[in-house]
Amino acid sequence: METSSTVVETLPQVKEFVSGRHKMLIDGKLVEAASGKTFPSYNPATGEVLAEVPEGDKEDIDRAVSAARRAFEGRWRQVTPSERGQLIWKLGELIEKHADEFAQIESLDNGKPVAVARVADVPLAVDLFRYMAGWATKIEGNTIPLSVPGGGYLAYTLREPVGVAGQIIPWNFPLLMAAWKLGPALAAGCAVVLKVAEQTPLSALRLGGLIQEAGFPAGVVNIVTGFGETAGAALAAHPGVDKIAFTGSTEVGKLIVQAAAGNLKKVSLELGGKSPNVVFKDADLEVAIPGAASAIFFNHGQCCCAGSRLYVEKSVFDKVVEGVAEQGKQIKLGPGMDLSTQMGPLVSSEQLERVCGYLASGRQEGAKAVIGGQRVGERGYFVAPTVLTEVKPSMKVYQEEIFGPVVAAMPFSDAREVEAAANETIYGLAAGIWTRDISKAHSLAERLRAGTVWINCFNVFDAALPFGGYKQSGWGREMGHEVLENYTETKSVCVRIK
Numbered sequence: 001m002e003t004s005s006t007v008v009e010t011l012p013q014v015k016e017f018v019s020g021r022h023k024m025l026i027d028g029k030l031v032e033a034a035s036g037k038t039f040p041s042y043n044p045a046t047g048e049v050l051a052e053v054p055e056g057d058k059e060d061i062d063r064a065v066s067a068a069r070r071a072f073e074g075r076w077r078q079v080t081p082s083e084r085g086q087l088i089w090k091l092g093e094l095i096e097k098h099a100d101e102f103a104q105i106e107s108l109d110n111g112k113p114v115a116v117a118r119v120a121d122v123p124l125a126v127d128l129f130r131y132m133a134g135w136a137t138k139i140e141g142n143t144i145p146l147s148v149p150g151g152g153y154l155a156y157t158l159r160e161p162v163g164v165a166g167q168i169i170p171w172n173f174p175l176l177m178a179a180w181k182l183g184p185a186l187a188a189g190c191a192v193v194l195k196v197a198e199q200t201p202l203s204a205l206r207l208g209g210l211i212q213e214a215g216f217p218a219g220v221v222n223i224v225t226g227f228g229e230t231a232g233a234a235l236a237a238h239p240g241v242d243k244i245a246f247t248g249s250t251e252v253g254k255l256i257v258q259a260a261a262g263n264l265k266k267v268s269l270e271l272g273g274k275s276p277n278v279v280f281k282d283a284d285l286e287v288a289i290p291g292a293a294s295a296i297f298f299n300h301g302q303c304c305c306a307g308s309r310l311y312v313e314k315s316v317f318d319k320v321v322e323g324v325a326e327q328g329k330q331i332k333l334g335p336g337m338d339l340s341t342q343m344g345p346l347v348s349s350e351q352l353e354r355v356c357g358y359l360a361s362g363r364q365e366g367a368k369a370v371i372g373g374q375r376v377g378e379r380g381y382f383v384a385p386t387v388l389t390e391v392k393p394s395m396k397v398y399q400e401e402i403f404g405p406v407v408a409a410m411p412f413s414d415a416r417e418v419e420a421a422a423n424e425t426i427y428g429l430a431a432g433i434w435t436r437d438i439s440k441a442h443s444l445a446e447r448l449r450a451g452t453v454w455i456n457c458f459n460v461f462d463a464a465l466p467f468g469g470y471k472q473s474g475w476g477r478e479m480g481h482e483v484l485e486n487y488t489e490t491k492s493v494c495v496r497i498k
């Protein structure tokens with residue numbers, strides 16, 4: 001990985017922001033942690049410290065929850081749906097205005113190519129806020145015809161904000177995950193405490209400044225940086241929080257459910273996956289091969305919906321595997337700030353260790369790496385795009401979510417066999433199908449136990465399209481109008497009128 005002239009110049013405002021004194025947004029003010037403590041965020045391309053950020057913990061969560069409660073009971077209630085929508089829209093506009101800055105911050109903190117952040121993470125976050133801005137004025141109840149003998153009743157439902165929402169997000173799409181969480185909660189009229197991932201706190205801290213600039217009343221949005229076991233756990237267990245929304249691993253999702261049990265707060269979860277990606281022999285392989293490669297290699301495989309189990313119909317297995325391997329071989333690894341980089345480093349040394357652990361276990365259990373299979377270089381957290389064959393269902397690399405650029409490829413004989421294999425994990429987040437036969441595509445789509453099925457495409461996201469998991473991939477949906485269910489309560493009002 002030599003440095004090249006395609007490295008982008010860090011914007012002066014990004015330099016200033018990254019090296020500045022970072023503060024969290026609590027109660028409308030930018031503040032340090034109550035303890036005064038900070039912790040480092042690293043540049044994963046180099047392993048060097050990028051910034052020191054406040055180490056928020058229980059005390060900060062308490063402050064943030066109290067502020068959110070005051071805002072929810074006070075000023076935020078007086079804000080009309082139209083005004084709420086305008087504030088959310090304005091936040092989207094401000095992010096768009098600072099798009100280059102956000103793309104660079106994301107690249108430096110997370111490792112992803114700045115060019116990818118510029119066309120994916122940032123515009124998707126902007127779109128999400130714009131889409132949700134529109135919902136603020138459209139959250140409606142119904143009038144309900146009752147069958148009570150004798151009649152004489154008017155009944156209707158109100159959709160009310162659930163209250164103070166705690167939100168915990170991961171590091172793979174830091175800004176976008178913040179948008180997925182904040183947009184619908186604010187549209188519904190909730191006040192929010194957002195705990196961002198400790199690996200990638202910077203874009204949310206920058207967002208805190210824009211939330212102030214947009215003019216949200218104090219306490220409506222609070223952003224806390226800190227660790228999962230301290231700040232995150234305190235938020236999930238907090239008796240003053242009415243609802244917790246979590247995106248992250250299935251393992252931590254289960255801890256969130258337990259923590260939420262104290263006051264039975266509402267819970268929505270978007271968790272892990274081990275998504276099957278099924279290529280039939282009648283697929284357009286010119287499209288399916290790069291599609292299958294990008295299904296796993298996009299964002300370095302650090303996607304909960306990554307197409308990490310590639311099932312290929314026997315007669316085209318070798319061709320597809322060779323094709324995906326060729327695509328993987330061509331991927332240029334490097335620092336995210338280099339425009340020629342197609343794949344950056346993994347987010348952290350822990351993630352590097354975890355992915356390398358899976359590669360070692362695959363080797364020990366008899367899987368064969370057609371390409372990759374190891375770390376690249378000594379500096380930064382780079383892992384080579386990896387295609388594994390000879391993978392058996394008993395292997396860890398088949399069953400567990402690796403969250404790295406590692407795909408297991410398996411041959412199959414017919415639709416029935418692949419349906420059973422695709423459905424045989426604890427997960428059910430997403431799936432891909434590649435075929436020219438529309439009946440086959442739709443009937444398999446119907447039988448797959450997954451929250452999203454992509455046909456002849458993969459990783460297509462839109463603010464209007466619900467996303468979430470069956471089985472242990474989660475509860476509830478993100479995006480679309482469905483996500484509003486996560487942030488509203490239905491109140492039935494029944495009036496005797498005769």
Ligand code: ADP
Nearest residue numbers: 169170196197227228229232233248249252255
């Ligand atoms: P990953 O394994 O991808 O890092 P995690 O599920 O560990 O994902 O983390 C996702 C988010 O959950 C992060 O913001 C992290 O700080 C938070 N988190 C981790 N452990 C806990 C916990 N015990 N309680 C609440 N939040 C947690």
